[in-house]
Amino acid sequence: MSGTADPKLTDLPLRPELKGEEPYGAPQLDVPVLLNVNENPYPPSAAVIADIGRAITDAAASMNRYPERDAMALRDDLARYLGHGLTTANVWAANGSNEVMTHVLGAFGGPGRSALTFAPSYSMYPEYARNTHTEWLTVPRRPDFSLDVDLALRSIAEIRPDVVLVASPNNPTGTRAELDQLEALCDAAPGVVVIDEAYAEFARPGTRSALELLPKYPRLAVSRTMSKAFAFAGGRLGYLAAAPAFVDALRIVRLPYHLSAVTQAVARVALAHAPEMLRQVDVLRGERDELERWLQTTGLDAAESDANFILFGRFADRHQVWQQLLDRGVLIRETGPQGWLRVSVGTPAENAAFRDALTEVLPTAERAGDE
Template sequence: MPIRDDLRPYEPYGAPQLDVPVQLNVNENPYGPSKATADDIAESLRIAATDLNRYPDREAWALRTALASYLGHGLGPDAVWLANGSNEVMQQILQAFGGPGRTAASFTPTYSMYPEYARNTHTRWITGRRADDFTFDVDAALALIAAEQPDVVLLASPNNPTGESLSLESVRAVCDAAPGIVVLDEAYAEFRRPGTPTALSVLEDYPRLIVTRTMSKAFAFAGGRLGYLAADPAIVDALRIVRLPYHVSTVTQTVALAALRHADEMLARVAELRATRDETAQWLREQGFQVVDSDANFVLFGTFADRHAVWQAVLDHGVLIRETGPDGWLRVSVGTPEEMGAFRDALTAVVATARQAQDGGSATERTPNEEEQA
């Protein structure tokens, strides 16, 4: 096929979608909407269905107004933009502010889609490194920004796949140094520990700062596909230039508005998921694993000499986790208590089998403590 030469080496992005009893690999909220919320969504869609012969509101003004109210911080609807998931939001940012002859930068390990947004928009992509413990190295970041002068800097807070949040001091330092746009990807913001700040609080100080969010995670709205951002209205106007016509359907706008009417209920499980996350991290440490402190709804743990073998062995027990991030590490999303119990049972069995095999002299995988000693 006459595909672009630069795309030939690549495979489509995507986490495995497998029919297994426990799916803990893509950071979904395991709790769906209540009957009251589902009934509101269904009734709203019934009404909207009578007008589906017409194009949607291409400015999505009602939904942008509702999202501005949800975010607070004095934002108005002209400072909010939305798209088909935060993926499309990010792509629009690079369409408007990246492109041929321009550079985007981030600091690995981080979200694996960032370089794909750059590739798809013909934006030069460069990466710096986080510290060995995966924390954000401000001095190294500032050095890279000074040397490369990137047009767009992408930072995730909490970071995916490691889970750490950035301090406001780090955000300010990057914004002060960056010559172009700074994007703070806060897809997991609602899961942060109490008192952890959001970059929304410094938005009005930096007219080139963009804070992105999603309804996929805390709002349990992954199937609804709604991502959004907050930024100076001039940035929103720039994104309106590159958006596709009518890019957010009437159905998506209707369902998102209904979900926002039930925001308190939709977010009620967040504290429970935070507690489960911390309990999971503690349990993993007690088993001898290394664990990264997380402000998101997932936990990164390791290390393994052959992480794929462990991933497959856990999958063989009916539990799907994620093989992503730095070599030797695995990531598990936070699920229901029953799902997390299945995960613990599966991992315990895998480790026990590996230990027995090692005792027999035929191990293909080290247990956590043995790996650290190696």
């Protein structure tokens, strides 16, 4: 007798709200052009890779010890990167922005509490709520995917949510909220407000960050990630800036030693190389704008994006279009409102391959609303 028993999932005493659920996961397929999960297509340079290797070697020398529990040195580096007068006490870090958001809802959500966002938005948000037993509520955006501030304020006054969560630039639409809109939400919210700026570095020049609002609002937090602009998706490092008391609340719910010594070490290397790591952001921003203009010339709708991806449509059968692109070696994302697809911005060669594939597909693709 070897191995384990082999029950079906339905044989196990799973929490009722998890029955029938599927694990999160965008397709990970081996195709020539990967434009589906908003990764930065440019890998680290040889110099950065060498420094990461040395940092891992140094960390390995003390691997028999637990890592620095609160990642103070890393948080200090992150505070310096963000600027705005922030200090180590203002910053929290975790394994990707996913864990940061789970900490937020673990501290401020939970049974009998609610979280509100503005749909369509990031598909993982309701899963964070589900996993923390937080009631999940949504209010629709306008048809152009901008915030309907009047509706948002009325909804906040009626619902009185414990957490208001706004992605800006928003995923999957790429649209950003203006700073005065975010300020209005902060004025109205009875609980905490989290502005998710995962794609902030890709916003158009002159875009103001919600970091400017932190001195005025003690219940505001602004989350970021190193996965996108820093080309550090494999490093799994997300972070948040807020008042020290807000950070202390997250420290209560985090698991002990949640950030490994290796994660802390390599993230500090990436931050030390910030100018180099961020150099491709301008290139990707230009490619995004060019790709957005091209999509519009095809007669498709393309949401105005301040991120490193574009939502475009509308198709009567988006899955068919997605599959036909995949058949041509181009993987994009079937996400967002019905009829829309999302493409990440890649290298010039990858973007050209996407354009060529879509050009072949469009003549047979039925548009939503076509007779």
